[in-house]
Structure formats: C-alpha cells, structure tokens
Amino acid sequence: MDLSPFDKDNSVSCRLASQVPDICKTEDCCLGIDEAGRGPVLGPMVYGICFCPVSKKEQLKNLKVADSKTLTEAERENLFQKLDEARNYVGWALQVLSPNTISTSMLQRTKYNLNALSHDTAIGLVQYALDCGVQLKEIYVDTVGPADKYEDKLSKLFPGISVTVRPKADSLFPIVSAASICAKVARDRVVKGWNFTEELGEVDPDYGSGYPNDPKTKAWLLKYLDPVFGYPQFVRFSWSTAQTLMDSKAVTVHWDDDEEDGEKAAQRQKNRSMLSYFNASAGGNNQNPTHQTHRFLTERRLKNLNTL
Amino acid sequence: MATKKKRAPNVQNDSWVVVAADSVIDTKSPDEDPAFVRLRNPSTDAASLYMLGSGDAQLYEVKAFDEDFHSWFVGQTVQRDGRLLFITPMDPLYLILPYLMKAGKEGKFQPVDQVVMDEEYPVCSRLLSCTRSSTSLHHIAEEKEVGSLRFHRYSEEKTMNWLKKKVERIVIALKKRNIYVGEGVKSTTYVRVKSESDCCEEDYLRYAHGLISEYISEDLSKALLKHLQLPELTSPKETEPPSKKRKLSDKPVEAGEDYTKFNSADFTRKPPKKMTAAQKSLAKVDKTGMRPMSSFFSPKAKAEKK
Numbered sequence: 001m002d003l004s005p006f007d008k009d010n011s012v013s014c015r016l017a018s019q020v021p022d023i024c025k026t027e028d029c030c031l032g033i034d035e036a037g038r039g040p041v042l043g044p045m046v047y048g049i050c051f052c053p054v055s056k057k058e059q060l061k062n063l064k065v066a067d068s069k070t071l072t073e074a075e076r077e078n079l080f081q082k083l084d085e086a087r088n089y090v091g092w093a094l095q096v097l098s099p100n101t102i103s104t105s106m107l108q109r110t111k112y113n114l115n116a117l118s119h120d121t122a123i124g125l126v127q128y129a130l131d132c133g134v135q136l137k138e139i140y141v142d143t144v145g146p147a148d149k150y151e152d153k154l155s156k157l158f159p160g161i162s163v164t165v166r167p168k169a170d171s172l173f174p175i176v177s178a179a180s181i182c183a184k185v186a187r188d189r190v191v192k193g194w195n196f197t198e199e200l201g202e203v204d205p206d207y208g209s210g211y212p213n214d215p216k217t218k219a220w221l222l223k224y225l226d227p228v229f230g231y232p233q234f235v236r237f238s239w240s241t242a243q244t245l246m247d248s249k250a251v252t253v254h255w256d257d258d259e260e261d262g263e264k265a266a267q268r269q270k271n272r273s274m275l276s277y278f279n280a281s282a283g284g285n286n287q288n289p290t291h292q293t294h295r296f297l298t299e300r301r302l303k304n305l306n307t308l
Numbered sequence: 309m310a311t312k313k314k315r316a317p318n319v320q321n322d323s324w325v326v327v328a329a330d331s332v333i334d335t336k337s338p339d340e341d342p343a344f345v346r347l348r349n350p351s352t353d354a355a356s357l358y359m360l361g362s363g364d365a366q367l368y369e370v371k372a373f374d375e376d377f378h379s380w381f382v383g384q385t386v387q388r389d390g391r392l393l394f395i396t397p398m399d400p401l402y403l404i405l406p407y408l409m410k411a412g413k414e415g416k417f418q419p420v421d422q423v424v425m426d427e428e429y430p431v432c433s434r435l436l437s438c439t440r441s442s443t444s445l446h447h448i449a450e451e452k453e454v455g456s457l458r459f460h461r462y463s464e465e466k467t468m469n470w471l472k473k474k475v476e477r478i479v480i481a482l483k484k485r486n487i488y489v490g491e492g493v494k495s496t497t498y499v500r501v502k503s504e505s506d507c508c509e510e511d512y513l514r515y516a517h518g519l520i521s522e523y524i525s526e527d528l529s530k531a532l533l534k535h536l537q538l539p540e541l542t543s544p545k546e547t548e549p550p551s552k553k554r555k556l557s558d559k560p561v562e563a564g565e566d567y568t569k570f571n572s573a574d575f576t577r578k579p580p581k582k583m584t585a586a587q588k589s590l591a592k593v594d595k596t597g598m599r600p601m602s603s604f605f606s607p608k609a610k611a612e613k614k
Contacts, residue, residue: 297371300373302371304370308344
C-alpha cells in the first residue's frame with residue numbers, strides 16, 4: 001500500500017487504489033464498504049471498498065478475513081498482505097479523509113455532518129469502481145445511520161445493483177471484512193507516520209488510541225494546545241473533546257455565524273439588543289444623536305475615530 | 309499607498325494597521341514626523357482624530373474601517389483590533405471654517421491666528437501652518453491687507469459658493485467612480501444589472517451634499533441645501549401617528565369579545581408556563597406609555613361599537 005500521495009498533502013481527502021483485476025471487468029462482482037477511524041479525535045477517517053467476482057466469494061472466505069476490530073494490528077497487516085497476494089481477483093480502493101477535511105466540513109457555514117460525509121464518500125468509491133469498469137452486481141455496507149434509509153438511498157443511486165445495508169456487516173460478509181481491513185491498515189499506517197506540517201519540532205508520538213476517552217490522547221491534546229491556533233491539523237477540531245479544551249484553555253474567537261444570543265452577545269457585538277429599544281433612555285451612546293453618518297461611510301463601514 | 313505598522317505607547321493595543329498616502333511618511337527631517345492630533349470635528353462638534361504631516365504643512369483625516377469579527381495577523385503576532393485605518397488628505401479649511409464663522413458674528417476683520425483658537429483643542433492653531441490654509445482662506449472669508457498684516461472676515465456668500473464647487477466636484481468624482489447614489493439599493497456590494505442612467509442629477513447632488521455634510525455643521529448643511537436649490541426632505545419618522553387611547557364613557561363596561569369559550573375546565577387548569585430567561589428579562593422592562601402588540605392588529609373602529 002503506497003501512502004505517499006496522502007503524505008504529500010495530508011490536509012485534504014485522498015484516494016488510494018489497487019489495480020483493478022481484469023477478471024472484475026468481465027465477471028459479476030460483489031463489493032464491500034467499511035470505514036475505519038470514525039470515532040477518534042485524532043487522525044483521518046478512512047473509507048475502504050473491496051471487490052471481487054461473486055464466484056470467488058468462497059476463496060475470499062478461506063483467507064479468513066474477519067472484522068478488523070477483532071484482530072490485532074499484526075494480524076491485520078498479515079491479512080492485508082494476503083489480500084495483496086490475491087490481487088488477481090481482489091481489488092480495493094480507499095478514500096482517506098484527512099482530519100482537516102473532517103473539521104472544515106463539519107464546521108463550515110452550511111454544516112456538513114459526519115454521516116453525510118460518510119455517505120458521500122462511500123458513494124464516491126462505488127462510483128469509482130463502476131468508472132473503472134468493475135461489473136458490480138452486489139453491494140454490502142456496514143450502516144451509517146438508519147440502515148433502511150441508507151439502503152434506499154444507495155439503491156436509487158445505483159439501479160440494477162442489489163444493495164444490502166446491515167449493522168455489523170463487517171462480521172457478516174467477508175467482502176466487507178476485507179474492506180474494513182484495508183481501511184484500518186491504511187489508517188494505522190497514516191496515524192503512525194503522521195507528517196506534521198506545522199513547525200512543532202519533535203512531536204511526542206505517544207498520543208494513545210486517538211479516541212476521546214483515552215487518557216493519553218487527552219494529555220496529548222492538552223500538551224499541543226496553542227492558545228491562538230488551537231491544534232495541529234492532525235486533530236479534528238469539530239470533535240467536542242477538542243472544542244471543550246479550546247473553549248477553556250485557548251483564546252476566545254468569535255465568528256459572525258456563532259450561534260449566540262442574549263444581552264451579552266449583543267453588547268459584545270456592539271449591536272443593540274431588542275431590550276434597549278424598550279428603555280426610556282435609549283440612544284445615549286452617540287455624542288450627537290441628531291447627526292446621522294452619511295450612507296457613503298456607513299455602507300463602507302467607515303467611522304470617525306476620536307482616539308487610537 | 310503604503311501599509312505601515314506603527315507603535316504607540318500607552319494604548320492597550322500597541323499597533324494598528326494603516327493605509328496611508330505616501331506623502332504622509334514622506335518627511336525630510338526627523339522633527340517633521342507625522343503626528344496624530346485630536347481636533348474639533350465640524351460636523352459632530354466632538355473630538356475626532358486627524359493627522360498633521362510634513363511639518364504641519366498637510367492635514368489628513370483618519371477614518372477606520374470597522375466591522376465586527378475581524379482581527380489581523382501581523383508578522384508573528386495576532387492583533388485583536390481588526391480595524392483598517394485610512395489616512396487621507398483633507399482640506400484644512402473645513403476645520404478652520406467653524407472658528408471663522410464664530411468670529412464672524414462680531415462682524416470684524418481679524419487676524420486668523422487670533423480666531424483659530426480653542427481651549428479644548430489647542431492644537432488647532434497648527435492648522436494655519438498647512439500650505440492650503442493661507443492660500444485658500446479667501447474662499448470662505450473676505451480679506452484685507454494693512455501693511456504686512458492680513459485680516460479676515462467670514463463671508464457666508466463666499467463659503468456657499470466654495471461649498472457648491474466642492475459639491476460639483478464630488479458629483480464628478482461619484483460619476484467617475486460609478487458610485488450608486490439612487491435610493492433603491494442600500495448595499496455597495498450588489499452588482500447592479502440596471503445601468504446608472506436612472507440616477508438623476510438631483511440624486512447625485514443630494515448624495516454629494518450628504519457627503520460634504522460630514523465635514524460641516526448642521527446649520528451650514530441646511531443652508532447649503534437651500535443654496536443648491538434642493539428642497540428639504542421630511543423624514544418619515546416625524547409622521548408617526550399619535551398613540552390612541554380608548555375614550556372614557558358613562559356607559560356600562562361590556563366585554564368586547566366573548567371570553568366564555570375559553571372557560572372550559574382544561575383551559576383554566578393549565579399551570580402557568582415557566583418563562584425563559586429572555587422572557588423574564590423582557591418582562592422587567594419599563595412598558596409605560598406603550599401599546600400592547602395586539603393593539604396593532606385589531607380593527608380600528610370596532611372599539612366604539614354600540
């Protein structure tokens with residue numbers, strides 16, 4: 001697995017893929033989708049697809065690919081090796097969603113939540129397989145959100161392909177297990193060798209599992225909190241763990257789409273709250289209430305100054 | 309134009325971001341360093357910030373672009389104040405004018421250095437060293453020369469003509485820069501499909517007059533409006549209807565509406581709703597003399613029904 005395209009710029013989403021076996025272009029194929037790294041506050045989320053001819057399902061079963069969560073890292077690496085050896089009939093593709101992509105998606109003005117991001121990534125990978133000429137007939141997916149809705153969505157998008165969305169699909173269908181192994185192996189490798197673009201000097205590599213409840217991860221997050229910038233791009237800013245720490249330890253930053261209300265927020269924004277219109281002595285802040293600044297200046301947000 | 313970062317002592321944020329004309333920093337000797345000064349703003353009569361440069365030969369006004377939610381990254385620091393200061397050349401006559409007008413009430417010719425004096429803003433005497441001051445005083449005042457001494461007396465007629473010329477020049481500048489002066493759209497960032505041809509000359513004059521009113525007193529602004537032969541616009545604010553009160557009468561009080569329909573058991577048994585923090589604070593507000601919101605929605609005449 002060559003991760004160099006992602007390492008080159010780990011701030012974006014990146015696709016990595018194996019060669020498409022010739023047999024997959026002629027025979028009916030099944031495809032499994034799974035993801036790794038949905039929960040951690042650190043590192044990327046990796047989406048993986050794995051596909052093989054329907055006729056080779058048994059052969060895949062014999063590789064004993066199982067749900068990646070039940071395996072140790074060494075076992076996973078071992079199984080990925082086996083999948084790689086089976087490259088004449090098994091193909092895979094990965095979408096590495098960098099933590100920065102996740103942060104910016106979830107925190108942008110029109111919120112793009114993790115489920116939508118997950119769905120779109122999965123759909124993109126299936127489309128990629130189709131575009132490569134893989135003769136897809138069956139798709140198996142571990143669910144994100146309600147299974148029946150997701151199944152409906154995928155069926156409509158890919159007519160003529162039977163879509164099966166199941167919770168725990170990764171332990172039910174070997175092809176999904178295979179996909180989960182690819183995704184997990186890629187994530188492990190990316191996290192281990194994370195290339196920090198920020199000038200942090202020697203970064204303490206002991207960040208634990210990356211899951212919010214891991215004390216090591218929490219300690220690491222505290223250590224690398226910059227009061228102005230927050231965190232390196234390795235951290236998902238949209239995770240409440242990161243946000244809570246930034247709220248309490250970092251400098252407060254106000255954005256114009258912050259959802260704040262109440263008198264205080266209004267005062268801070270120098271806006272007048274509704275309440276001020278009800279007070280008898282309203283409008284005392286201007287030295288000369290009769291003077292109205294010309295719209296040439298107000299439209300351009302230009303103001304006179306009286307001190308620096 | 310030059311962007312400069314400057315340092316100032318004894319202010320909480322010690323740097324700011326400035327866009328200034330090159331001439332501001334173009335000084336020949338170190339004692340000619342430009343200086344921020346506080347002077348009486350002729351429009352608001354309060355203190356405003358100006359700058360004197362080139363050894364007081366040139367006056368600049370200081371305006372700030374100030375919008376919520378802005379900060380600067382300056383070099384390796386963050387500056388919380390996201391304002392952008394503009395230092396632009398300004399005609400010192402605008403600032404001298406109020407002093408001349410005040411002295412003009414006495415009707416005497418006086419030396420200007422005796423007129424342009426202000427206890428609150430002693431710096432104002434430096435305005436007279438501006439190159440443009442001495443050469444253009446005749447635009448707003450009559451001049452008399454006795455020997456080597458010059459005396460001035462404020463002239464409203466001259467001033468009006470001077471301001472009118474300024475207005476005309478602003479109109480030219482507005483047209484040249486395609487600045488929309490019509491009433492319709494209030495934002496400068498909209499792209500307008502319609503051509504500017506629907507803006508009549510009066511719109512330009514009014515707009516230019518409004519701009520110049522930022523630099524002169526309110527009285528002068530009104531006089532200038534007359535001089536430009538533009539009728540005064542009445543603000544819609546003043547035409548607000550007086551608040552109505554229900555007339556008292558000797559007739560027995562009758563309910564205007566049938567409230568009994570709300571008298572069912574389940575309606576009355578409902579516990580009073582808890583108020584939110586916002587509702588609570590609204591409830592504390594002084595509401596004397598205010599009509600309830602509902603009064604705006606009820607028909608006008610029905611109240612006097614027999």
